Amino acid sequence: MRPLTMPRDSIANGPPAVPVRAAPPMIAIQGVSQTFKTAGRKDHLAISDINLDIADGAFVSILGPSGCGKSTLLYIVGGFVAPTAGIVKVKDKAITGPGPDRGPVFQEFALFPWKTVLGNVIYGLRQQGVPRAEAEERGHKLLAMVGLKGYEAFYPKELSGGMKQRVAIARTLAYNPSVLLMDEPFGALDAHTRTRLQNDLLDIWERDRKTVLFVTHAVDEAVYLSDKVIVMSRSPGRIKKVVDIDLPRPRRRAELLLDVHYQKYVVDIERLIEDAPEDAVHP
Amino acid sequence: MSAVAGDGTATARIGISIAPFAPLLACLGLLAAWQIGALLLGTDSIPTALDALRAVPDILGDRSGLANILDSIRRMAIGLASAVVVSIPLGLAMGRVPAVASFFNPILMVTYPVPKAALMPVIMLWLGVGDLSKTLVIFLAVTLPIIYHSFEGAKAVEEKMIWSGAAMGMSRLQIMARIVLPAALPEILAGCRTGLVLALITMVTSEMIARKSGAGNILFNALDMGQYDTVFAMIIIIGALGIIFDAAFDRLRRALVAWSDTRQDIPLSFS
Structure with a gap:
């Protein structure tokens, strides 16, 4: 594989690991x-x-x-x-x-239709015991990142296919797989x-x-x-x-x-x- | 009751302005037809709608009459609530765990066609003619549609939705409670709605067989004594209870599954 040219985001991956042996x-x-x-x-x-x-x-x-x-x-x-x-x-x-x-994203979106857009994104975080306020803050950031700022209170049935898939991506990224x-x-x-x-x-x-x-x-x-x-x-x-x-x-x-x-x-x-x-x- | 529903839709299609009053108009139409029919027939056994309506306040105003009706409602509520509590988890488990379905399906297939009120005499032998027997019969009548709808609802939950939950670290039980249950809720509530109507019907029939108290008790005692005004007044009261319960439940249902794509608009409701 071609060596990576971009520096790793240190926030997401923690401090750079000290190379010991060939990483698995x-x-x-x-x-x-x-x-x-x-x-x-x-x-x-x-x-x-x-x-x-x-x-x-x-x-x-x-x-x-x-x-x-x-x-x-x-x-x-x-x-x-x-x-x-x-x-x-x-x-x-x-x-x-x-x-x-391992976070999946499916062709069928598989959103939870009874939850709002924000509710979908924070479902995994809430499941893992992250407090609501903290989960929502992260949810808002992720929705802004996938270009869905302002759609937090919408239900999946009100979204187009592309928007649904954006929500699904944010939902999976939320629990940081x-x-x-x-x-x-x-x-x-x-x-x-x-x-x-x-x-x-x-x-x-x-x-x-x-x-x-x-x-x-x-x-x-x-x-x-x-x-x-x-x-x-x-x-x-x-x-x-x-x-x-x-x-x-x-x-x-x-x-x-x-x-x-x-x-x-x-x-x-x-x-x-x-x-x-x-x-x-x-x- | 289905006749009322049919009239309701037909009226609603004529014009939007009268649509909200369509069920009310249908009821009035029914009463008018009854009034004219009774006047034309002129027999004692069929009182006019007005005579029957006049007897309604007498029953409701009477302390024992009201107590009887409240007894009925209490039994119906307990029977229905316990059926809901038992049937939803069972139906959901059947829908998601093939072994549970294979075990319970034959039992349900055999018991499904049996009219539950027909079990009343047998149950009375064991449990007497009191509350317990009647509540149990209501419970038995209501469980099947709720189990069936919960089963169908759970079966239809998208596999990928469940996988999405599993990837979040949910256990099988958590997936049942937090994904399968809400996803199947529209279907479950459809079953509960059928259950509600069945509970009302079974309530009356159980009281016909084991007369001790209740709305059915008043109705059939009055029939025996030839008090036809009271008989028909009770029919009106029971019918009105059905409409009120159904409309209230439909409001609840709409509030609970407003998120759902499949909006079942039911004409029979005053909400």
Whole structure:
């Protein structure tokens, strides 16, 4: 991976650690496979023997055709789904279930409709026993950061899709997870909103450089955002190739679109995906 | 009661200005039809609406009459409240834990079609004709719809919403109380509303079978003695109770689930 050019935000990450030995990766996926029972009671191997290390502070995308098991892999890292084989370690400790060190953001937003925007954002903090006043102060800051200042008292049903996803991002950032797990977060949004959220996500990420695992099927999105793109093949889902995206940061969309290196990454990865066999179709 | 609701919607569609009064107009229409019908028939067993209405203050003004009605309401409230307390957790657990659902589903399927008032004679054998039997029958009648709706509501809660809570560090029990319960609340309250009406119906039938006190007791005793004015006055009182309870509950429901997308506007309400 290209060395980070931006200084770490010392507030978010504490004082710089004294390097002792080679730091373990933030996430270590070791020999993970997942088998599902299909409707016909047959075993279906969704993902097979995934091995992957993700460094602390890296923005990594998992890219692949639908049905390649990329979301399943993310759910396994989140602890929402138990793998049939293999283990996932976060900060060198094997996970046993979901935890506040890994914050998910879903395509479906999954906001709590009975809570206001602010209520959603502070739900995790209140759960962890943070006093209301303190939680609300943090909530206000986060909502300002995602561009939703003034919408604190709105209910989710009153918001557009893009705004809902902004709330969901703020809600997850609120409890300060070490890893953001993003499951096609912009997949349900229109092109314009999608672009704006991509830009804003990068801005937010530049501030404290959390580790991000980002599932998408959009090649341009993956290249634009990521340090590393994991290209998966389907049937069963395996890692086809890991592509390091060596483009300078902070990235500006307008410049990037004209950049030959960026264009080459997109074209190369698209070719990689096109090579995947199309015969096997999965729901 | 459903006839009143139907008239209400029909009237409401005619013009916005009369919409708020539509349920009231429907009631007046019903009373007018009754008055004309009774006058045309001219039999003793069907008093006119006016005669029946005149008997209402007599019953409510009478100390024992009022005490009887309050007895009924007390039993109904206790039966309903205990059913709510038992049924919601059970329904939610069934909706989220497959093993709980597999255990209780067959039991509920068998008991569902049994009219709970039909159990009254058996229950009376064990528990007598007092409050306990009648409250228990109300409880039994009300549990099923609330369990069923809580079950359906809990089942429909988006998986990702639950995952979001789990990622915040919530335990399974906390997820039940703080995510599944509020998310399923609109559905649960729909069940409670059905339960409320069933509680009223069962209240009257239980008092018909075990006459000792209550609104049903007055009604059926009056019927035996041929006091038709009182019979119909009691029908009006019970109907009015139904409308008042339902409207009050609907207000509560709206306040509780104002956040919900699925706004069920129910024409039968004066709120």
